[in-house]
Amino acid sequence: MINRRTFSKALGVGTGATAASLSGFQGLPAAAAAGQDATGSPTTPALTPVTHTSFDSLKQVRAGLLDVGYAEAGSAHGPVVICLHGWPYDIHSFVDVAPLLASQGYRVIVPHLRGHGSTRFLSARTFRNGQQSAVALDIIALMDALKIDKAVLAGFDWGARTADIIAALWPQRCKALVSVSGYLITNLEANLKPLAPKAEYAWWYQYYFATERGRLAMEDRTKRHELTRLVWDTVSPTWDFDDATFERTAAAFENPDYVDIVIHNYRWRLSLADGERRYDGIEKRLAARPVIAVPAITLDAERDPFTAPGDGTAYRDRFTGAYDHRSLAGIGHNLPQEAPAAFAQAVVDADRL
Numbered sequence: 001m002i003n004r005r006t007f008s009k010a011l012g013v014g015t016g017a018t019a020a021s022l023s024g025f026q027g028l029p030a031a032a033a034a035g036q037d038a039t040g041s042p043t044t045p046a047l048t049p050v051t052h053t054s055f056d057s058l059k060q061v062r063a064g065l066l067d068v069g070y071a072e073a074g075s076a077h078g079p080v081v082i083c084l085h086g087w088p089y090d091i092h093s094f095v096d097v098a099p100l101l102a103s104q105g106y107r108v109i110v111p112h113l114r115g116h117g118s119t120r121f122l123s124a125r126t127f128r129n130g131q132q133s134a135v136a137l138d139i140i141a142l143m144d145a146l147k148i149d150k151a152v153l154a155g156f157d158w159g160a161r162t163a164d165i166i167a168a169l170w171p172q173r174c175k176a177l178v179s180v181s182g183y184l185i186t187n188l189e190a191n192l193k194p195l196a197p198k199a200e201y202a203w204w205y206q207y208y209f210a211t212e213r214g215r216l217a218m219e220d221r222t223k224r225h226e227l228t229r230l231v232w233d234t235v236s237p238t239w240d241f242d243d244a245t246f247e248r249t250a251a252a253f254e255n256p257d258y259v260d261i262v263i264h265n266y267r268w269r270l271s272l273a274d275g276e277r278r279y280d281g282i283e284k285r286l287a288a289r290p291v292i293a294v295p296a297i298t299l300d301a302e303r304d305p306f307t308a309p310g311d312g313t314a315y316r317d318r319f320t321g322a323y324d325h326r327s328l329a330g331i332g333h334n335l336p337q338e339a340p341a342a343f344a345q346a347v348v349d350a351d352r353l
Contacts, residue, residue: 009186009267009312017344025290030172032302035206041068043236051096052099053244053248054095054248055071055072055073055095055179055213055244056073056188056244057071057072057073059072061142061145061146061277062145063138063141063142063146064120064137064138064140064141064142064144064145064212065122065124065126066119066120066121066138066139066141067119067120067122068112068114068119068141068142068145069100069120070091070109070110070111070112071094071109071110071111071185072107072108072109072140073098073101073107073110073198074101074103074104074105074107074108075102075105075106077104078105078106078107078108078109079105080106080108080109080151080346081101081106081107081108081109081151081152081153081351082109082115082139082150082154082163082293083097083098083108083109083141083150083159083336084111084112084139084154084156084158084159085108085112085113085155085156085157085158085159086157086158086159086160086162087097087158087265088228088232088262089249089334089337090112090117090251090252091110091111091112091247091252092249092252092337093336093337094108094110094244094336095200096336096340096341097336097343097347098110100341101344101347104348106152106341109142109151111138111139112252112255113135113158113208114130114134114135114138114158115128115130115255115257115258115260115261115262116152116252116253116255116261117255118255118257119255120255120256120257125219125221128260128261129276129278130260130261130262130263130268131268131276131279131283132162132185132186132283132286132345133160133277133286134275134279135158135161136165136282137279139162139166140173140271140342142258143173143340150172150173150314151174151175152174152175152176152347152350153167153174153176153178154179154335154343154346154347155179155275156181156317156335156336157335158265160180160181160184162186163177163179163182164177164183164184164185164292167292167296168173168286168291168292169282169286169290171292171293171294174294175295175299175351176353177230177292177295177350178295178297178299178350179261179296179298179338180299181299181304182300182308182312182318182325183202183289183292185286185289185290185318186269186286187287187289188269188271188287191269191271192270195324199235200256202235205227205231205266206269206270210267210270215263218263219260221254224259225250227309228250229246230245232334234305235305235332235333236303236333236334237303237332238303238331238332239240239305239331239338240331241337255269291317292318292320292321293320293321295351296321296322296323296324296350296353297324297325297326297346297349298319298324298325298326298345299327299328299340299343300326301325301327301328301335301344302327302328302329303330303331303332304332304333304335305333311327312325313334323353324349324350326342328342338345
């Protein structure tokens with residue numbers, strides 16, 4: 001377990017600077033927790049935590065339509081943080097974030113999303129649906145199963161979208177939010193309109209998955225491995241990860257429902273695959289682009305090809321509560337694993353907004 005002294009060293013600060021840099025962890029105002037530059041603007045320090053390769057505790061629980069596999073760290077009685085991964089990633093995106101938060105008294109829950117890792121559908125008859133509302137309801141069901149009334153929700157990619165949806169539609173379940181890339185709730189009508197060519201280029205795999213050729217590639221274990229590794233390399237161009245780091249996550253892609261969930265998710269976004277009628281009411285509410293009123297911190301990664309221009313201005317009006325935005329230089333798409341202490345700091349600071 002990481003103690004406070006180790007955590008301070010991980011952040012690159014001496015004991016005299018700990019109160020200033022980690023005031024969020026000390027229960028002081030969140031504005032000071034991130035530090036400030038000469039102009040008084042919030043800053044995020046360069047952070048290098050202790051490196052971990054696995055979780056101490058892996059569990060299973062029946063929740064809604066699923067038997068959910070999840071990692072847990074920290075005090076069973078601490079305030080809860082639920083960390084949500086994206087694609088093509090798994091719970092290892094938070095393998096360094098979780099102990100940092102656990103060392104500060106949090107109970108950290110990191111679930112495998114449907115179709116990933118050890119998460120399984122309870123029934124073979126359940127449609128393998130990857131649409132956004134289904135994934136969000138999985139997390140509500142997980143909270144119910146674990147008797148968690150309210151949690152800080154923090155995620156990136158699919159995980160950020162899931163956290164955004166819960167914060168927007170079920171704010172009573174979300175104490176605070178950390179969302180990488182800001183407001184990611186999918187609007188199907190808007191997704192029918194083309195983006196700038198450079199932005200479309202970054203989404204190459206989405207269009208590949210829209211074809212049967214793309215599905216066949218994902219069903220082929222070797223090609224799936226090569227494809228997901230290529231995505232890692234291209235969307236995190238400055239992250240110097242080794243083969244073992246990728247392989248630990250790639251094991252989660254062997255889930256028997258992985259291909260169906262991934263293909264449906266990306267086809268549904270382009271209106272090339274139907275969702276389920278049971279979610280129509282939720283999707284109608286999401287199409288209205290509901291605002292998020294819970295305390296929130298949004299994070300943008302400089303080297304992430306999906307980061308919108310404008311330093312968060314494109315989605316600022318969707319956040320109406322206490323709010324902070326941070327940009328991380330030199331960081332790519334898998335922000336929690338590339339900059340885990342910066343992500344952990346954002347969680348604690350959001351909890352203090």
